[in-house]
Amino acid sequence: MNFTVVPTANYLILAAALFCLGMLGVLIRRNALVVFMCIELMLNAANLTFLAFARERGDTVGHISPFFIIAVAAAEAAVGLAIIISVFRNRGTVNIEEIQSMKH
Amino acid sequence: MNAEQLLFVVFSIGTIVSAASVIFVRNPVASAMSLVASFFFLAGIYVLLWAHTIAVLQILVYAGAIMVLFLFVIMLLSLTDTGPIAQLSPSRIAGAIATVALLAALVSVFRKLPSSDTIAWASDAGRVATFGTLKQLGAVMYTQWLFPFEAVSLLLLVAIVGAVVVAKSRI
Structure with a gap:
């Protein structure tokens, strides 16, 4: 059985583009929630890289890492959003330029 | 195509x-x-x-x-x-330039990878049929990766407790 597939390098370039879009969002946006969503984009780019290499090498372990990344992303989203709610309650804003000191 | x-x-x-x-x-x-x-x-x-x-x-x-x-x-x-999505400031411009540079570097590296449009191991039909199935994923997860799997359950528990402690004003 021989398949003609899209080369792995194309998937890696897509992952690089996705990672850079997430990085651009983290660097230029001011809304902490949008910054958080951009971090999720970067995590997904990492997942895509793992899966691309898993197919290239025929290795199921490449599917285990995205599984754990999804679980850790869920935990990270819960804690991060709790922090954002707590900051919003104390400061009344989620603009990261107005949140510059640790004390409240 | x-x-x-x-x-x-x-x-x-x-x-x-x-x-x-x-x-x-x-x-x-x-x-x-x-x-x-x-x-x-x-x-x-x-x-x-x-x-x-x-x-x-x-x-x-x-x-x-x-x-x-x-x-x-x-x-x-x-x-x-x-207000605007992002005001122009030196750090933002530097960030955008750094992002574009990173993308250019990554793409130029990935274009140099040997690109073949066939998968070497795909001649083995049995392996293709089981690759990425829930059965095979579970077999690897519950034998080789059992400890990390259990550690993730602890992480999720800590995250739940942490989220409640951080977000709730009075416990």
Whole structure:
């Protein structure tokens, strides 16, 4: 059985583009929630890289890492959003330029 | 052009466009919905990579659970975002330039990879039939990766307790 597939390098370039879009969002946006969503984009780019290499090498372990990344992303989203709610309650804003000191 | 190439083009354009609109749309709810669209297109890409189980998890956990959490928080805070998306400042311009430079570097490296349009191990039909199935994933997960799997359950417990402690004003 021989398949003609899209080369792995194309998937890696897509992952690089996705990672850079997430990085651009983290660097230029001011809304902490949008910054958080951009971090999720970067995590997904990492997942895509793992899966691309898993197919290239025929290795199921490449599917285990995205599984754990999804679980850790869920935990990270819960804690991060709790922090954002707590900051919003104390400061009344989620603009990261107005949140510059640790004390409240 | 075969089906995988066509679907790859469609899904990758969808992923990139919706990921870009996460960044360049002002309303946070619209950003979140673009991110959901991006996750759906990415799930399509995962299916093209023969990772059906991860594609289903992506939709169930990411597009379902995590994004619902995001939307709840956005609506709870009822943010009204006025003003420009990003003011030009030296650090932002430097960040944008660094991002473009990183993308150029990564793409130039990936273009040098040996690109073959066949998979070396795909001549083994039995291996292709079981690759990425829930059965095989479970077998690896519960033998080789049992300890990390259990550690993740502890991490989720800590995250639940932490989220309650941080977000609740009086316990």
